[in-house]
Amino acid sequence: MRKLAHASVLLLALHPLAEAAKLRVVATIPELVDITQRVGGDLVSVDGLARGTEDIHQVVMKPSFVTKLNRAASVVYLGLTVEHGFMPGLLDVARNPAMRPDPDTLNCLGPGCVDCSAGVRVLEKPESLSRAQGELHPQGNPHYNLNPENGRAIARNIAAGLSRIDPAHAADYEKNLTTYLAELDPKIAEWKELAAPLKGVKAVSYHKDVPYLGAFTGIDFVDTIELKPGVAPTPTHLAELVKKMREQKVSLIVREQQYDAKAPAWLAEQTGAKVAVIGTMANSLPGTETFIKLSEANLKNLLKAAGR
Numbered sequence: 001m002r003k004l005a006h007a008s009v010l011l012l013a014l015h016p017l018a019e020a021a022k023l024r025v026v027a028t029i030p031e032l033v034d035i036t037q038r039v040g041g042d043l044v045s046v047d048g049l050a051r052g053t054e055d056i057h058q059v060v061m062k063p064s065f066v067t068k069l070n071r072a073a074s075v076v077y078l079g080l081t082v083e084h085g086f087m088p089g090l091l092d093v094a095r096n097p098a099m100r101p102d103p104d105t106l107n108c109l110g111p112g113c114v115d116c117s118a119g120v121r122v123l124e125k126p127e128s129l130s131r132a133q134g135e136l137h138p139q140g141n142p143h144y145n146l147n148p149e150n151g152r153a154i155a156r157n158i159a160a161g162l163s164r165i166d167p168a169h170a171a172d173y174e175k176n177l178t179t180y181l182a183e184l185d186p187k188i189a190e191w192k193e194l195a196a197p198l199k200g201v202k203a204v205s206y207h208k209d210v211p212y213l214g215a216f217t218g219i220d221f222v223d224t225i226e227l228k229p230g231v232a233p234t235p236t237h238l239a240e241l242v243k244k245m246r247e248q249k250v251s252l253i254v255r256e257q258q259y260d261a262k263a264p265a266w267l268a269e270q271t272g273a274k275v276a277v278i279g280t281m282a283n284s285l286p287g288t289e290t291f292i293k294l295s296e297a298n299l300k301n302l303l304k305a306a307g308r
């Protein structure tokens with residue numbers, strides 16, 4: 001074992017700039033790949049898991065994910081159980097001591113785990129662990145990546161995580177974080193101004209993934225097309241929704257691109273509300289390759305559909 005350790009130290013010494021010397025990081029979703037790349041710079045190589053067009057609650061697992069997780073020094077994830085459909089199972093099979101699934105909570109356990117939700121103000125947090133909101137949001141609403149302001153917490157958590165795992169380069173990660181925030185902060189101020197006309201606009205979404213977007217834009221989301229998170233709409237629910245939308249003068253329907261277009265189109269026909277298509281992850285729609293581009297594209301699509 002010691003011989004092996006010596007051999008790998010020697011190997012690293014001979015190739016200090018080789019790809020193998022980079023910190024291998026896996027990020028669960030595309031915008032976390034993007035922000036990890038920004039904060040990690042040349043020091044890290046980042047692999048992603050979910051495709052942006054997928055439903056984060058139903059990511060299709062591939063054997064290559066196990067290999068990526070097995071080799072990684074760190075895994076960066078949104079947390080709040082949103083990746084529980086795929087991450088605990090993958091971590092179990094990947095057998096990486098730096099990132100194991102907690103047998104009780106299924107959360108990531110170990111020095112390589114970077115939970116981006118640390119410090120985020122969680123909305124719809126239940127008083128006690130409850131499945132009243134369906135099976136998918138037991139720890140409160142996990143879709144905080146749709147509030148652009150939470151990009152700051154995400155980037156800070158990634159910088160802190162990388163510095164913990166690779167303390168020799170902590171100053172580099174801190175510097176990259178500062179550069180990223182210097183780009184993000186003025187964008188947030190600009191988007192806040194752009195979003196002003198959306199304040200008070202009543203809307204429904206397909207899935208309950210919009211409370212954080214509502215908090216940022218001022219859009220008043222009154223209901224969802226789904227019965228509960230993860231529970232498909234019933235004809236009775238849709239009929240009641242039409243009534244509610246007419247009564248409350250709901251003028252906007254938000255369809256997340258991964259959901260079926262039929263129910264939103266039918267509701268639009270019944271109520272005269274306009275449909276805005278948004279992405280819930282980067283790489284979900286054209287021009288949404290990064291966290292910043294996704295935030296901007298979603299806002300512009302909402303403004304356009306709302307006629308503002």
Ligand SMILES: [Zn+2]
Pocket residue numbers: 057136137143207208209229
């Ligand atoms: Zn959800």
